[in-house]
Amino acid sequence: MSRFFATGSDSESEESSSADEITPKAPGTTFTKQSLLLSDDEEDTKRVVRSAKDKRFEELTNLIKTIRNAMKIRDMSKCLEEFEQLCRAFLKSKTIVDKEGVPPFYIRILADLEDYLNQLWEDKEGKKKMNKNNAKALSTLRQKIRKYNRDYETEIASYKENPMASADEEEEKDEVESGSSSDSDDEPADAKSFLKKKSATEAPPPNASKFLKGAADEESSSSDGDNEDWDSDTSESDSGSEDETGRSTSMAVNFLKKTSSEGDRHTSEKKKEERKKRHKRKERIEEEAEEEAQEEGEGEWEKVKGGVPLVKEKLKMFAKGTEINTTVVVKKLNEILQARGKKGTDRAAQIELLHALANISNENNLGEGILVKIKFNIIASLYDYNPNLAAFMKADMWKKCLDCIDELLDILFNNDKIFIGENIAEDSENLASDSQEYRVRGCILTLVERMDEEFTKIMQNTDPHSQEYVDNLKDEGRVCGIIDRLMAYLEMETKGSTEEVCRVYLRRIMHTYYKFDYKAHRRALGLQGETKSEQDAEESEGEDSAFIMDRLCKYIYAKDRTDRIRTCAILCHIYHHALHSRWYQARDLMLMSHLQDNIQHADPPVQILYNRTMVQLGICAFRQGMIKDAHNALLDIQSSGRAKELLGQGLLMRNMQERNAEQEKIEKRRQVPFHMHINLELLECVYLVSAMLLEIPYMAAHEFDARRRMISKQFHHQLRVGERQPLLGPPESMREHVVAASKAMKMGDWRTCHSFIINEKMNSKVWDLFPETQCVREMLVRKIQEESLRTYLFTYSSVYDSISMETLKEMFELELPTVHSIISKMIINEELMASLDQPTQTVVMHRTEPTSLQNMALQLAEKLGGLVENNERVFDLKQGVYGGYFNRDQKGGYQQKQGGYNRDQRGSYQQKQGGYNRDGQRGGYQQKQGGYNRDGGGYQRQGGYNRDGGGYQQRQGGYNRDGNRGGGGGYQGQNRGGYQGGGGYQGGGGYQGGGGYQGGGGYQGGGGGGYRGGYKGGYQNQDRRDY
Amino acid sequence: RDVAKRARMSSAASSATRAGSLNGRPGRSCIPIGPHVVLKMIKHYQEEGQGTEVVQGVLLGLVVEDRLEITNCFPFPQHTEDDADFDEVQYQMEMMRSLRHVNIDHLHVGWYQSTYYGSFVSRALLDSQFSYQHAIEESVVLIYDPIKTAQGSLSLKAYRLTPKLMEICKEKDFSAEGLKKAMIGFEHMFEEVPIVIKNSHLINVLMWELEEKSTVADKHELLNLSSSNHLEKSLQLLMDRVDDMSQDIVKYNTYSRNLSKQQQQKHQYTQRRQQENAQRQTRGEPPLPEEDISKMFKPPQPPPRMDTLLIAGQINNYCQNVKEFTSQNLGKLFLAEALQGHNS
16 A cells, blocks of 8 residues: 555656555455465566566666655755665666666656756756755766766667657567567557557547456456456556656556557457357466466566466467467467466466367367377376375376376377487477478376376375275276386387386386286186186186286396386386295295395385385295295394384374474375285284294293394284283284284194184184185194194103104194104204104103203303403403413413303304204395305304214213313313314303393304304394394 | 291301301490391291392391390381382381380381392492491391291391491492492401390290190201202392393493593693694794693593492302302202112
């Protein structure tokens, strides 16, 4: 409002009346301002410039205003001051002025000021009356302005010649500036002639608004829009009046001109309406666009001029140019595209415009080339529709997008003369001529990839338990279809480079790998006699997904040069193998890929895929009865307790310090859509059951071993949770079932264990989710029996002198050979100190296991060794370097003895470890060593030697303990020295090993010599960290 | 009757301690304890203590000349989580006031505590005993070992802090140097005070009578041959302490390494300074201003040694226990062997 008053105050009466006219519209303005706020926050560069210009000019006009005020009251000193400021301000806005030309109001003030000063100068009387300051200022100002005006002589001259015209020109120039200059040529160059033309067609109305109303009534389009138009127009003229301060006539002219242009537009619209119906529709769209743009831009007058006429003018232009040929359409397309990404442009309208354009080109038979080009842009603008990355496409947009891509592919398939490519430059495009091949810039692959991403986004953002999700999921078929078609297209010779083929293959793989191929499964099972499924099979005699995967992946392995695609392909391939229970292929592929070495350097989505693959691999191993492998594969994911997050199946609740909103958004974008999820409960159950099958016998075997390591921390945690329960009811959840089963197994009670693991509840929760439920269950029962037998023997071997295998067979319902093999294995691995008596089929216990007290004493000795070692270090420090040297020798001798015990103890420990490892740990892909590990195998045999020694020593242990331990220790040290190398060094190890709290890990990992590193693999490392 | 029998046996135990009192300090003769104090303590443990849980209570008595006599006691109530606002001091005062009303000695002369396999040397015990002894010099802590008692011999021992340790506790100087200066080792932390259980003649008579009446089997708890359980537990505890010890040593090691490293740095720094100053002097420039070296090199915090000392004391205690137990057991085994040989 203050602006209005300001203008009113120094302009003449007519202007103030126009201001009055405007004031009632003020509420409208505020409303539109609000809509401006609501509109998106995207910045467009051009607007920034404009607003800068706006600002500068406003500054200038304000200064001019004060100068004029000063002129009125003849305050010369003020005038001088302000003039200097004005000059400075003008200099500041030099860049803008350079671009836009010298603003006319500036010239005007210069001219006026000079005239005024001359006038004052002449007026001797007045000059005499002036005070000294003023007189002085007058003379300096006069000199200054003379000098200054010399630079603008021509402008001033032209202004003086025709003050009116220059005012018009200014207005016009604005117009020209705002529109892109190319098509302003039909805009009347001379405002006056234009005015005349106007008055010829329609009598100059006394009231502009009235005229406008009339025009609106005539028009078929909604009057609402026109009112809006009018609104904006008045405000436009108002703002125009602002910069033409004090020039009432120009105001009126401006207004008239405005209305006339409006009228012009309307008439042309009408014409169009008569001519083509399509145009009318377009007009409406344009109307809408304009309306919206105006709504958005009304707060700033520059904006309105920039945004609205742009689209509007263009369309009209095109419509007028009746001859529609390729160049025109391309030009038009470029125009539309220029508006892309700008603040004022309505994206929906843009899409419509492009569609319309496509129709036009279709109707005019402009050829496929241009159509393809337009389609590309339509799809691109569909993707552009959502301003930020997080938002997903609306259903109708999505449908449109799919349709469009389909159509585009249709065209491409039907016409093999079209070349598309990203690297075709704009100017080398060939859209028109039929004789040559079409060359179109654009990449269909990128579009399809983007489409796929959009699909993922849609799925991510839909509630997975709603019908909507199912509906959306149905689109996957189409997505796959499109990818398939694109694949076919790119596979055609000369259509796609190998990289592109790789990319599209990867897309295809991504849509295949996680789906279980039931048909292939059924076929593999050779299910006969089914009536319905037979038909099904006949219906879809397509390729097995396995075959497809194989083909695509192998192509990628061979051809791909970007590491990422290959990595993804391998992972998907493994996943697919694992999903279909092809365990060995999956495992070998995983081992060969060496992915586990450097997967931590990959980007998060690939890592998620890796985790998914690993998990699937683990589950596959479980189904195949490879419990250890299953456990190893799942350990990493499960032990962290963040399986959900690691698999990209949901976010964990965490406080905001760890993750701000931005990160959360990023993480959300990484989530795997629901239909690809891996069942977490199944995962955990598989993990816990395999941990149970490993851990319970292990625990039984190492009951007294202080350095016993947990195989699975997670499992122990569950056990502890179970123990903490004050009241033990029948198990409810899956975990409780497993815990209860573990307890039963600890007692060697396999029947109870079995009933806990496999029952109604667990079936429905877990086991029925496997494809080969029955096989898995049978495998499980068998494993439970075997492991229970082992546990039983470990736990109760001390109670028996001998036990018949027949009895064991009955107890555990296993076949005699199995019992025999299990016991033999235990004996070989020296887990069970016993021998088999063949004739009577009995196991005879040797009872050489140290009692718990003996074990305890051994441990204590070890710890004391550590303590002494530590203590001597203190002494070392006290002694300084010299003493230390001497001292070390002594210590070495001691340590060797000390090491003797250690070795003894550890030997037996490791031997068990080793035995465990030997069972098949080697295959573990978890072992980071990979190839190195296999090397270690050779060493390990040496380790076997060691183990012998260990066992021997252990048996000796009994004597040693009673008798001269020192001697025994020395002997053992000797025994060891040969092949273990560097007794002193290993003795040093004794220190660290002794410190149980140090984790013993440091010792084994670091100092433990070559061979030990060899067979230390996955879970051991893991455990050590947990210590 | 069971309890009475224990009491009787305790007289034997106390006689053993009396023998040991010869090495004790001459100024402090052995402490007579009323029989009902012992019974009350045993009862308290049997009612409330179990496993590793310990029970505690207050000893009351009087000081005659320089001799302490323990004539009564009362237990601290078991703490539960529910009544956190329970005021222990208030309870003690109340209790003592009430006892005074019935004319019982109300001088607070110490406290008692049960123990689990002899693990009582701890910071808590040190602190509370210090505060007792700080208030009343004669205060003692009575340690009752229920497990040993269950094996056939009453185990009740009275301890005081040595005057040296009192000094140190008063000054709260637990650094290595302080302890070294005070010449204190784990052996010199606690001194055992001999005790004797004084029965009235009437009770003695009763006991004799009871002994006559008791069956033979009752007396043979002492001959139990099983050992592993007890030893295992002791070893387990011993091992834990050894672990703690090595941890402390490692801590100390790091500390001393850091210290020496810093010393070196300091040394280097001062040398550089000196060199530079010498150079400056030759050039005729003023020497660099003195800086506070101690500020630049903050010495690392030395680990407190008191805990280590306590652990050492505890280890010593365990070892003594084990030694005692094994020698007894060996004796028993030889006995059994001889018996067997005799029989066959």
